[in-house]
Amino acid sequence: METVEQQINYDKVNQLVEIFNLIGSGNYNTSLLGEIIIQLAPPHITAKEIAAAEQRLINAGCPAETAGHLSATFVVIALTESTGGTVDLKTGLPYNHILRRIVAEHDMIRCFIADLTDVTAEIKPMNTLSITSSEFMRLCHIAQHLKAMEEHVRAEEDTIFPEMERHAWASLCRDARNDHSYITISIGDLLSIVKSFGKSSIKFNEFRAKLIYVSDYLCPTMMIHLKKEENTLFQIALAMIRDQRIWGRMKAQYDYIGYCGIHA
Numbered sequence: 203m204e205t206v207e208q209q210i211n212y213d214k215v216n217q218l219v220e221i222f223n224l225i226g227s228g229n230y231n232t233s234l235l236g237e238i239i240i241q242l243a244p245p246h247i248t249a250k251e252i253a254a255a256e257q258r259l260i261n262a263g264c265p266a267e268t269a270g271h272l273s274a275t276f277v278v279i280a281l282t283e284s285t286g287g288t289v290d291l292k293t294g295l296p297y298n299h300i301l302r303r304i305v306a307e308h309d310m311i312r313c314f315i316a317d318l319t320d321v322t323a324e325i326k327p328m329n330t331l332s333i334t335s336s337e338f339m340r341l342c343h344i345a346q347h348l349k350a351m352e353e354h355v356r357a358e359e360d361t362i363f364p365e366m367e368r369h370a371w372a373s374l375c376r377d378a379r380n381d382h383s384y385i386t387i388s389i390g391d392l393l394s395i396v397k398s399f400g401k402s403s404i405k406f407n408e409f410r411a412k413l414i415y416v417s418d419y420l421c422p423t424m425m426i427h428l429k430k431e432e433n434t435l436f437q438i439a440l441a442m443i444r445d446q447r448i449w450g451r452m453k454a455q456y457d458y459i460g461y462c463g464i465h466a
């Protein structure tokens with residue numbers, strides 16, 4: 203669905219603003235709205251109308267992040283009501299689809315995050331640790347892989363997010379971009395903690411406290427982020443971007459980078 207020639211229907215924008223406010227107030231109920239929600243589901247609603255409704259909330263004092271979250275929540279509810287469900291990204295798309303590749307990378311990240319949770323739990327009760335211990339070597343390995351997977355974050359921001367923002371609506375990826383900033387800082391912190399212990403520049407107690415702090419933040423934040431992309435962001439993009447040439451273009455850009463975190 204291209205945004206350029208779309209005309210705005212302000213009756214629909216008004217209805218959207220009302221529904222966004224209902225979702226925000228927690229008084230939202232799909233059975234209450236019945237058919238209206240289906241009539242406002244993509245492709246009956248355009249990207250410009252969603253963006254206009256979001257802007258209306260921002261003009262009324264709603265923080266941009268909250269407005270973005272409300273519109274994304276609405277689109278997922280509307281799609282679920284109108285189509286009966288979302289796409290299973292692991293089985294509902296061909297292997298050469300860009301989102302199939304991205305979800306495969308997500309699963310690799312999930313494995314490293316699960317390993318980080320485990321090794322942190324193993325180090326937690328220890329009183330000492332050497333750089334040759336299996337726990338520390340495992341931690342080094344995980345931290346290096348997570349650092350390499352940062353490429354995934356950059357690839358999303360440089361290739362698919364700009365296309366999604368251009369062809370769905372401008373603020374669609376705002377929340378995911380925010381998550382990326384915090385995740386990148388946190389992975390950088392993890393690597394520097396590991397390096398400083400490797401160089402014996404910090405004592406074990408300090409190393410352990412910092413490791414627990416970073417791990418306790420990074421692990422749930424990353425898991426929630428990946429789920430948000432798969433359950434909300436990519437579902438909306440699939441519903442709103444119907445032109446397969448756009449998906450092909452995103453795939454070609456991503457192919458140029460290659461499989462993130464894995465290079466021959």
Ligand SMILES: [Fe+2]
Pocket residue numbers: 355358378382427431
């Ligand atoms: Fe991401």
Ligand SMILES: [Fe+2]
Pocket residue numbers: 304308354358428431
């Ligand atoms: Fe991702």
